[in-house]
Amino acid sequence: MSLLAAALAVVAAVTALNLLLTVGLVKRLREHTVLLSDLGGTAPVIAVGAEVGDFTATAVSGISISRADLTDETLVGIFSVTCRPCRATVGDFAAYARTMPGGRGRVLAVVVGDPADAASFVSALSPVAHVVVEDSGGPVGAAFQAQAFPTMLRVAPDAAGRVVVAANRVQVGRPAALAA
Template structure:
C-alpha cells in the first residue's frame, strides 16, 4: 500500500509543478503579446531602449569638432547612435551603418575607454563618416537625457521626440530616413 501511496503523491506533485509551469508560460505569452501590440511594427519592443514617444530632455555634450551638441540639434529627423568602445555588438552595428548610412542626419555618442585611447580614436574616426561624434565618460548626463541604459542603442528622433528605437538595423525597417539592412 505504501508503494501505491508514494506513486499517487509523486504523480500529484508532478502534476502540480506542471500546472505552475503552464500558468507561468501563459503569463509570459500574454506579456509578449502586449509588448508586440504596443511596440509597433509587429515587433516586441526591446525594454532596454527608450520607447517611441520619449521626449529627449535638455542636454549638452561637446562634439569632437569642439562645438556643442544639444537637444536643439534634433530639430528634424535625426538618427542618434550610442556606442561603447570594446563592445562587439557596437562594432557590428557601426560597421553596418557605415556600409549603409542612414538618410537622416546622424549623431554618434561614443562611450570612450580611457585605457584604450587608440581604440576610442578608431571608433570616432569610423563613426565620423556618418556625421557628428561626441565622446563621453561613465554616467554622462546625455545618457539620462535620452534614457539610454545599454550599448548599442540606436534612436530615430524627429524634433526631439524618439520615433523609433532599437539595437539592430532591422528594428528600423519601417522608418523613413533610417538605414537599411545590408545582405
C-alpha cells in the same frame, strides 16, 4: 564483498553521469552567454514617444550639440568601447548613416568610454555623423536613457515641438529609406 563492489560501481556510474551532465550544462551556458552578448542593446531603453532629455555636449569636431539642435528627424547611435556587439555594428551604422536624408547633420553618434580607446569608433563614424565621446553616465547617454549598447534610435520633433523618440529599434542592416 560483492555487495561492496556493486555499491562502488553504482557510485562510479552516478559520478560519471554527474560529470557528463555538468560538462553539458557548462557548454550550454557558454552558448547562452554568446547569444546574450550578441543581443547587445536590441532591447529598447527609451520608449517611442518619450521625450529626449536636455543635454549639451561637444563633438570631437569641436562643435557644440544640444537637444535644441535636433530640429529634424535624426539618427542617434550610442556605442560603448567595451561592447563586442558595438564593434560589430559600428560599420553597419556608418553605412546606414550614409543613406540618411540630410547627411551628417542629421546623425549623432555617441561613444561611451575613454577617448584613447574610442579612436577606432571615431574614425569610422566621423565622416557620417557628429561624434561625441563621453564617460559612462554622460549627458548625452543620460538624455537618451542609454543603459544597453549599442542603442540606435530615430528622434524627431513632435507636433508640440518636443524632441521625442520616433523609433527605438532602428534596423541598420538596410538603407535608411527602406528601414522603419
